[in-house]
Amino acid sequence: MDWNTLKGLAEEAEKQKTSLGNLVYRGETEDYDGPELDIYERMKQNWLVMKEAVHTGLNKPQKSRGGMIGGDGAKLHIYANSQKTLSGLIIEGVSRSLAVAELNAAMGKIVAAPTAGSSGILPGVLTMLEEKLQPEEKKIIMSLFTAAGVGSIIAQKASLSGAEGGCQAECGSAAAMAAAAAVELSGGSPTQAINAVALSLKNNLGLVCDPVAGLVEVPCAKRNALGAANALVAADMALAGIVSVIPADEVILAMGNIGRIMPETLRETAKGGLAQTPTGIKWQEHFSKL
Amino acid sequence: MAESLSSFDIIGPIMVGPSSSHTAGAVRLGKMAKQLIAEKIKEARILLHGSFRETYRGHGTDVALVAGLLGLSTHDVRIKDAFKLAEEAALIVTFEPVDLGEVHPNTVRFLLKGESDRELEMQGSSIGGGNIVITRINGFDVEVYGNYETLVTVHQDRPGAIAQVTNILSYYGINIAFMRVARKNRGKLATMIIETDQHIDPDVIKIIEALPAFTSVRLVEKVI
Ligand code: SF4
Numbered sequence: 138m139d140w141n142t143l144k145g146l147a148e149e150a151e152k153q154k155t156s157l158g159n160l161v162y163r164g165e166t167e168d169y170d171g172p173e174l175d176i177y178e179r180m181k182q183n184w185l186v187m188k189e190a191v192h193t194g195l196n197k198p199q200k201s202r203g204g205m206i207g208g209d210g211a212k213l214h215i216y217a218n219s220q221k222t223l224s225g226l227i228i229e230g231v232s233r234s235l236a237v238a239e240l241n242a243a244m245g246k247i248v249a250a251p252t253a254g255s256s257g258i259l260p261g262v263l264t265m266l267e268e269k270l271q272p273e274e275k276k277i278i279m280s281l282f283t284a285a286g287v288g289s290i291i292a293q294k295a296s297l298s299g300a301e302g303g304c305q306a307e308c309g310s311a312a313a314m315a316a317a318a319a320v321e322l323s324g325g326s327p328t329q330a331i332n333a334v335a336l337s338l339k340n341n342l343g344l345v346c347d348p349v350a351g352l353v354e355v356p357c358a359k360r361n362a363l364g365a366a367n368a369l370v371a372a373d374m375a376l377a378g379i380v381s382v383i384p385a386d387e388v389i390l391a392m393g394n395i396g397r398i399m400p401e402t403l404r405e406t407a408k409g410g411l412a413q414t415p416t417g418i419k420w421q422e423h424f425s426k427l
Numbered sequence: 428m429a430e431s432l433s434s435f436d437i438i439g440p441i442m443v444g445p446s447s448s449h450t451a452g453a454v455r456l457g458k459m460a461k462q463l464i465a466e467k468i469k470e471a472r473i474l475l476h477g478s479f480r481e482t483y484r485g486h487g488t489d490v491a492l493v494a495g496l497l498g499l500s501t502h503d504v505r506i507k508d509a510f511k512l513a514e515e516a517a518l519i520v521t522f523e524p525v526d527l528g529e530v531h532p533n534t535v536r537f538l539l540k541g542e543s544d545r546e547l548e549m550q551g552s553s554i555g556g557g558n559i560v561i562t563r564i565n566g567f568d569v570e571v572y573g574n575y576e577t578l579v580t581v582h583q584d585r586p587g588a589i590a591q592v593t594n595i596l597s598y599y600g601i602n603i604a605f606m607r608v609a610r611k612n613r614g615k616l617a618t619m620i621i622e623t624d625q626h627i628d629p630d631v632i633k634i635i636e637a638l639p640a641f642t643s644v645r646l647v648e649k650v651i
């Protein structure tokens with residue numbers, strides 16, 4: 138079978154009547170010479186830290202290290218719980234993702250997924266779905282393997298690093314990973330899951346990495362928030378049966394190509410984009426005077 | 428999974444934010460220095476270069492480096508309190524912005540003094556994703572990544588010195604993954620960096636330390 142494309146993985150999973158996550162999990166245990174349980178337990182450890190991060194982020198909001206952000210995840214969470222929101226359930230995933238991204242910026246404990254800068258998206262989406270769907274724990278752990286499988290192919294075919302490929306590679310990949318995990322957690326098929334990857338990633342193509350003063354704060358935290366929204370909507374679209382005209386594997390290659398021609402000023406150097414707006418420059422000057 | 432990427436390279440590691448290269452990598456660099464000096468540190472001058480110099484406060488690189496010197500791991504939530512912990516440990520820390528020339532943008536040089544006045548100069552860079560490389564130890568140009576258990580020796584540069592060590596290691600069934608030798612002047616002092624697959628027992632270190640040509644032998648564990 139073809140482990141190097143999402144299409145290959147999805148076809149194999151469908152043939153075996155299993156999920157992408159299960160397939161990735163089994164591949165992982167084959168490469169591994171310790172007891173099988175360890176692989177599961179290790180991922181479970183990641184999941185527990187993700188849950189803890191959501192909890193801490195929402196309940197103990199702190200100012201970020203640089204001081205530009207903090208407390209917005211909690212604010213959004215309160216808002217979502219006190220009135221009918223425009224975006225329904227989505228905002229609950231979004232508030233959690235934002236809270237974790239803020240916790241990361243405040244030197245809290247997170248799980249890089251795939252990076253620290255984009256570490257809010259998966260936990261926000263998955264903890265919200267856990268609450269709404271109440272799946273057994275094993276299903277969530279397997280959905281993390283789904284996300285890991287997607288991320289691993291993106292890493293091989295494109296990039297997961299903002300410095301290399303812009304924010305499309307970080308928050309864009311995280312959203313695509315979360316979209317696939319959300320589809321599987323909701324009972325969608327492997328083919329639907331990879332369609333969610335395509336739909337999600339297409340809408341983040343070209344997203345640049347332009348952090349103000351070079352810190353993982355602005356726009357990073359809010360990109361996690363809207364990355365979660367993107368993931369949930371893409372998952373719903375795929376579950377509805379919408380098929381991306383450009384297949385997921387080709388979208389990933391396009392993302393890699395765009396990253397390669399993206400100017401260096403827009404790849405984590407803080408030399409362009411939001412970092413060079415009047416407000417961005419003001420913050421930068423503030424830090425250089427510290 | 429395909430190639431060498433495991434699921435845990437994608438989901439993970441568990442770490443303290445905000446940035447794997449500015450925080451996790453910085454902790455690991457500090458931890459390497461702690462192991463190389465191998466005694467309680469009383470003074471640390473920390474020279475910061477490039478992007479480390481520009482953003483160290485906002486990224487918490489400063490506290491992360493100190494946390495590493497104190498031996499905390501990259502996922503310890505006390506990293507952000509490292510200055511307070513340093514004070515409690517009577518460790519005096521100063522930071523200096525510097526230009527170290529043509530080196531990686533995330534580079535730090537530690538100038539450490541231990542409780543017995545032992546000194547260590549170590550320079551290293553955080554090269555992305557939490558990975559690090561140590562490029563200089565006490566004036567020797569080296570290349571240590573901290574992904575293996577690593578033996579770092581200083582010895583007289585004379586014939587047979589290296590073979591003595593490799594023989595001892597092979598006698599104890601320790602396989603060498605990578606090895607590099609560097610020296611300042613021919614026939615004077617040299618350093619040897621040996622990364623191994625197996626754990627090296629403290630007794631084996633003692634045997635190597637007892638060799639007449641060897642002035643210093645340090646074991647650096649894998650840093651996480
Ligand atoms: S803007 Fe850059 S630093 Fe911020 S999350 Fe996106 S890729 Fe990471």
